[in-house]
Amino acid sequence: MTVKALRLITQHTMFLVLTYGGRLGISLGSALPCLSCPYVSGCGGYCYLMALQSGVWGLAMPLGDMVSAQGLEALYYLGIFVLLAALFNKLWCGWICPFGLIQDWLTMLRKKLGIREARLSWRNRERLKPVKYILLAYLVVVPLLIAHAGLSGDFGLPFCQICPAKPIMPLFAGITHHLALDLTNTITLVFSILSVGIAGGMLVGMFYKERFFCIFCPMLILIHVLKKISPIRFEKEVDGCLGCGNCHRMCPVDIRDVQEQKTKKDVLSEDCMLCLTCVESCPQDKVLRLKFLQWPLFASSRKYVARHFPMKKRAHASDE
């Protein structure tokens, strides 16, 4: 079995567990390092971003609550998040996140239709990198303002208000009301327009550009900061690399760092989702590898490339 197949199976299993698991009594907690959205009723676990922004276990918590038992509970959830994010690190993104899989479905559809992927120039790709930091800052600062500077509670869960997962993911549970405009007041109206607009825009973006949303996802940075304490290592034997560019071309989020790294072992870069596509397509033996502590999990090899590319068997073309 290819790593790609294994990944697809894992992603789909996790999609079912995280989207419908609650109905079977499965609950993986409220501090998951992936966009498993609590707006999906009956889901099997909650995205930590909600807890983080909230006034119950997160940044919008009033000062008084922080020093109470509730503060301890908030710390407990943070601890769980840190543990989970450290343990699997970016594997959450490449292998588990249900919103990641939605994006992959759109890509599969595009590929089926033979439509080419939109390309970003190297420069523009670099320019997009800081956006997720801006979103993270927004996600952190607004709840703090609510708690300590008297900002209206209508600004609560500021990232959820614009997160494309919020209107899209509940559709899988038959919930459509997140697509409607919230006419309660101007703030809620603006947020609901933004939400639907962003989700629509993202859908188009994600269709034409693989994992388009992941480029902006603040969860990715939260996971990334825990890289240092993670047992998951993504390494490169730099003096075995030919610079062939497979890793760059095949990468869903156009990461150049893997190819360009000439001195350091560690190639788990900020935007990397550990999908391992680059490792699968690197033709040099053991140049790229994924490890758990010092134990190798998967390494690149010429033989693997020879055996598995092209990935899909195709009938001989006779379309003339």
Add this chain to the structure above:
Amino acid sequence: MPQTNNPPNQAGQHLLDQVRAQVLAEHQAQADALRQRSDYIPALDYFLDLLARPLSLEKMRAAIGRPVMEQLCNLAPYELFHAFGVHPVRMGCGCNSVQRLVASGNPVLMCPVMKSNLGMQRLHGQAGEEGAVRVVPTSCDWVVKYPEMARQDGRETHFLELPHSRQSEKGQQRWLEEIYGFAALLEKKTGKKLKRQRLLASIEAFMRAWRALQELADLRRRRLIPGIFFMVVANSFMLDAVEPWTEHLGQLLEEAASRRAAATGRGIFLAGSPIAFPNYKLPHLIEEAGMDVCADDLCTSERVLPGAVCYDDPSEHGLLRALSERYHRGCICPTFADNERRVNSILNTCRQNDIQGVVYHVLKGCHPCDIESVTMGETLKQHGYKFLRIETDFAKEDSQNLLTRLEAFGEIL
């Protein structure tokens, strides 16, 4: 001194006949020498038969039943020709005797591969037939100037302008544009449109060929076949349609696996300028000196196929991009400017296959390899590998001298 402005060489009919006989004899002698070896594998017959007759485009066209286009270097994607039903062939000739035909009217210190090619063209008198195009990736100066040197043959030339920097976005984009331009040329010449499914099928056909060749490479890495047999197979690539060639390679692999004509000498890595049939002087001398080529990075041998074309985007654009990058970004020809990672492939192969020595072959007149051999030697020595630079051409005169040096090299391995 270059004399490229002189009128074409008007070799008389007598000279042509004489040279033709010599050329045939040279090819035959090399084929026979290989067939008479005690470790010969009969499944090699197919490949030797392809090599034993001097390449003529007309005969090839008749045999394969497809329009044939001449390409001067591997950098023009086979898959693209193939997707248009065209058969590309590289005139990678290693014939020594035919060089006589171009002895005058051309630079003296000319690359022997080019000299042979030119001689072969003159021998066959392949005056421009309808629609014949010569595809010329501008890899080295000799290749670039080749159409000028072959001035009397009237063949149309299509240059693929090669960006010598592969690691920059600009270089990659420029090459992709060349690939698009090349596809447009093929559309014009064949009257066909590029079809995505056909391109996919082509990629797969060449992928199968590459896969089989890799298996053969593995056999020689494990010293289970002599290195020279690998060269025979690789040299014959595209002398027949790719499908039957791959099938025969499959048979050879089966036979080789059961017979195990094991290599006897110490394994070395052979790098540098191309070696093409029938000029097997250096591989023979290496064997004679008690060594065996168990890996190489010659563009006529292990690099004759660029490798797996991995694509993620199966749209037409995605496939063309994958092809373009495989042939350009993934190529380690010494002609590139940003080529510091080429040595990595040698280091890796040596490390993984317990190879201690590298022989670097420089054809007299091959400037890219000549220049690179110096830095390559330094780097390899720093990494603890033994390194020998051999500069030669197709003539046999220096054989004894080379053998002595190779034997001395073999001793220190």
